[in-house]
Amino acid sequence: MSLTHVKAFGTEAKDKDLQEMTIMRREVQPNDVEIDILYCGVCHSDLHTARNDWGGSVYPAVPGHEIIGKITKVGPEVTKFKVGDLAGVGCMVDSCRECESCKKDLEQYCMNGFTGTYNSPDRYMANQRTYGGYSQTVVVDEDFVLKIPENLDLAATAPLLCAGITTYSPLRHWNVTEGSKVAVVGLGGLGHMAVKLAKGMGAEVTLFSRSPDKIQDAMDLGADSVVISTYENEMNAVKGKFDLIIDTVPYDHDINPYIATLGISGTLVLVGYLGKMEDMLNTVPMILGRKSVAGSVIGGIKETQEMLDFCGEKGITSEIEIIKMQDINEAYGRMLKSDVKYRFVIDMKSLA
Template sequence: METFEVKAYGTHAAAGLLEPLHIERRKATPQDVEIDILYCGVCHSDLHTARNDWGGTRYPAVPGHEIVGRVAKVGRGVTKFKVGDLAAVGCMVDSCRECLSCRHDLEQYCIPGNTGTYNGRDKHLGGHTFGGYSEKIVVTEHFVLKVPANLDLAATAPLLCAGVTTWSPLRHWKVKKGSHVAVIGLGGLGHMAIKLAKALGADVTLFSRSPEKEKDALALGAGQVIISTDQKQMAEAKGKFDLIIDTIPYVHDINLYIPALTVSGTIVLVGYLGPLDPMLNTVPMILGRKSVAGSVIGGIAETQELLDFCGEHHIVSEIEVIKIQDINEAYERMLKSDVRYRFVIDMASLKNENAINPDFIH
């Protein structure tokens, strides 16, 4: 298969800084869309993959799966896009498209496994896929999304992961006007959960350990903030919520929040991967038919539904735009939660041939 070379930013080792490199992209097949990348969001998954925190990272690693750009070329079989259109790519660039999950528009749960935008198996070129920290990306049409023209492009990028990760459980558990929804944690995922649940008509509450988050939460659409370390406030929340979206990305005690669910209510984990500690106490679950669930991103149809909904309701992420040369510093700041609430890379900065930010020391 014919290829062409593009500039990118990535790393050759878990302990290495991200730095300029060149990668090969396939030339567009009849079903492909070639996209000039304008903006790419920065996700915790990018950092964890670059540093091999989850194991299995293949190097060189080029992260980035919150991609917004403009169509540069289309294959002759492409029908939904034309050159010049705005386009987006999220966390997947392919799946088997034949299994039960794929047939139900749940490509994120593809039984043989979907192809991640980065660090996935590249069935076209061999090796592994490279993400959006690059000039261009070539993706089969089915996995390319339309971007509403009225949205700020940079602030739209995080919708492709942070947005759909919270949208999917809101839709699956049928949140609507009058639903009572709580969000645990106010970060990249949490702030999107509040905005989206509010736009769906829900009564929204934030659980947080930090009283200083109250002003932001209320501005984003929460009607109340409950300080989770305050026993009185937690006791008053008993039996209140139909759905709790837990966005905390590290191990924590979810038993604290289960009493706040209504009968048949659900707490859904979207931030943390790994074993629970302390272990789950099933007593309040059994006595109240309460559920603990998990959810990851969304299918292609669901992601397009989200983008259309956000266009209709003028919803985007709260962002800080950075240059690609500042990505290593951004990773360190992200670990300290020093961003409100999502970094987005202006990929025009990739044209700068400078290596890394000389003022940054890892």
């Protein structure tokens, strides 16, 4: 297979800054499209992979899985796209396509493991890992490429490909519709999208936050109310209220107080934290109210396209701060301090 050199930004080790490097991309295969990357969102997963916080990172690592660009080449068997089309790539670039999950358009739960946009074994190039969107171009099978609504701001659309679908998928799965009572825990990159999307579906939306400083921000994003989770009187006032809680907090925290605010048959869905919960889960309110604690990760390609189309109809995008590629290390530092409203997006012209 012939390869091409591409300029990128990545890291050689977990304790090293990201810097400019050259990576190899495959030449376009029959079912591939090549995308000139215009914008790439910055996700907490990028930072965790660069610093090997979850273990398993292979270096050099080039993060980035919120990719928006323009198609510059198509393979001879491509039918869904043409040169010049706007295109997006999210967290996956392939899957086995044969297991029960893949057959149900749930590639994110591929039983043989989906191919992540970065740091996954490459199904095309032996002994190499995939490289993400902190680069000039990417080559992806057309089945894992998304159509971008033309009415949306391209930079602000990039985070929809991870933060957007991560919150849209549970809202859809748990049947949020007009009048549903939805709460969101945490107002970061995921949380602010959960508020916007739930509101777009017609739900009554409440934000749980530990910070009174977030009240105005939440209301500006469309929340109907804010509950300060450290105020006992406010938590008591919403006991038994919610149909669904989207918990976006990215670190270990006690979820028992939130379970008390679920109504009968309500569900709390964890989308932000991966790992062990140290606080014991009290099952009494769950059993006595048929309440559930669940988890969810991104969405399949079909559902991600549905989410983009929904956002196109409703005019929903992410709140972003645009940065240059060369400022990524500073951006990572700011992310660790939650100093961004609410998502960094890299203008990839800066890499050129």
